Amino acid sequence: MWDSAMTTLIIQGTFETLYMTIASTFLAYVIGLPMGVLLVTSDSEGIVPMKLSNKVLNIIVNITRSIPFLILLIAVIPLTRLITGTSIGSTATIVPLVIAAAPFVARLVESSIKEVDQGIIEASLSMGASPIQIVTKVMIPEAKPSLIIGAAIATTTILGYSAMAGIVGGGGLGDIAIRFGYYRYETGVMVVTVILLVLVVQIFQEAGMKIAQKQDRRK
Amino acid sequence: MRRVTNIDNNRSQQPIIEIKDLVKTFHPKSGEVKALDGINLSVNQGDIYGIIGMSGAGKSTLVRCINLLEKPSSGHIFIDGQDISTLTEKELRITRYSVGMIFQQFNLLMQRTAEKNILFPLEIAGVDKETAKKRTSELLELVSLPDKAKAYPTQLSGGQMQRIAIARALANNPKILLCDEATSALDPSTTRSILNLLKEINRKLGITIVIITHEMSVVEEICSHVAIIDESKIAEYGRVEDIFRNPKTEIAKKMIYSERELSPVAMGKNLYRIVFDEKSSSDSVIAKMILETKAMVNIIYADMKNIEGFTYGQMVIQLPEDELSASRAINYLRSHQITVEEVGSNVG
Helix, strand or coil: CCCHHHHHHHHHHHHHHHHHHHHHHHHHHHHHHHHHHHHHHCCCCCCCCCHHHHHHHHHHHHHHHHCCHHHHHHHCHHHHHHHHCCCCCHHHHHHHHHHHHHHHHHHHHHHHHHCCCHHHHHHHHHCCCCHHHHHHHHHHHHCHHHHHHHHHHHHHHHHHHHHHHHHHCCCHHHHHHHHHHHHCCCHHHHHHHHHHHHHHHHHHHHHHHHHHHHHCCCC | CHHHHHHHHHCCCCCCEEEEEEEEEECCCCCCEEEEEEEEEEECCCCEEEEECCCCCCHHHHHHHHCCCCCCCEEEEEECCEEHHHCCHHHHHHHHHCEEEEECCCCCCCCCCHHHHHHHHHHHCCCCHHHHHHHHHHHHHHCCCHHHCCCCHHHCCHHHHHHHHHHHHHCCCCCEEEEECCCCCCCHHHHHHHHHHHHHHHHHHCCEEEEEECCHHHHHHHCCEEEEEECCEEEEEEEHHHHHHCCCCHHHHHHHHHHHCCCHHHCCCCEEEEECCHHHHCCCHHHHHHHHHCCCCEEEEEEEEEECCEEEEEEEEECCCCHHHHHHHHHHHHHCCCEEEECCCCCC
């Protein structure tokens, strides 16, 4: 039962998991970072108040976040097929992962940016900074340590979601755990995949915290 | 005093800041709050203009209206003759390059070094790297912190942070520097050194300074003019010497004398406040008055100040019950051009 084929499978699974996680996190930030920034700037107290856009954005984020991932995973299958041409495998899993993670990332980014002292924003405005300059030169750089911690949280959460995708043949360690560990009662495989998942989460989390700490000039 | 006179002579026709009928109303959920109600104020080139008031009087809102960080509900703000409320966003940003501002909490970028903080407004204004770099080291020199170029704000003391903030505010060669409670978070000796730096900037660079404060001592130390703001309106304004010598409104008296409130025990009848100008105070008027009028005078309290080169002060004295000698004493003082006024049951 435990042979070189299984080892290859697990190594492959690990890489698939990493691929899904990293690609999804990246794409989730491509969408979620601007969304999070917009949530802050368009707020009635923000630098470019836009009441309607803010409301719409908040509703979208809230709705997407309240759909359980497993249901979202199945519900977006047509879209997944449209984009990737298939609904199974790790590349296909990236689609629902990004859809689920982007609003989550938006909220993380929002809360990080809201931590930036309002006085610093005001000082920048007094110097004649434009909204774009405030976002790129003040909000994001000042929130950097917090944004990095947020990214570590996002990555590990997405990793967890990716394992869930195993249920519909999503590939990666989660898939292996379900196929071998759950359907075939191969406890050994289950244990190995769980250990590997825990390890990967630990590495991402630790690395994120270390980088954030190093970047933080406030202490 | 000489400095003020000079500026008076060179004064251009047009004030550098002119505020006309400014009204600012806030609409919190609990109703309407009028923060500023019909403010009119002119600040001339080279003035150090103090705006003083109790907390909640509206002074911070007023200074934020000068660079439109707060949008006035109605009224006009003229900077150098230009009505800034009519400017487009872009034009306003360019106007803001010439109006520097410093704050109570310094508001430095925490993830940037001192040097990079000073560079920040230059980046915003699109100044080329070479020039910006040169300007930054000049400014570090000006605020006497060249050795702190690479330090992050958390590695600096409050006074040093405010110096960096001042350097940053001056980066784009502003004509005006707005100071919002800039020394309120600092200890007295640091406050003095920051005020001296501001004085020096005013003198050397001719920058007009507007100072918002709740501390009379700040006005006393540095300002040429002062406006006292109370309940969203300007109660009184003018040259610092004039206001200190002869405050007319209740609030002005309160602001000027509040730090030295008399205890109720010391209160009595026949109390008079006498106000000196520079001649009388150096002339032992009280001693002469006692000798000449034979009135028994009880000095309740006295305070002398040095403002803009003038020594003057005020004293609260108790005159005898006997009306004749009391009025003789008053007449003596008045004949020496000293302001005498009866103090009610309450000095403030």
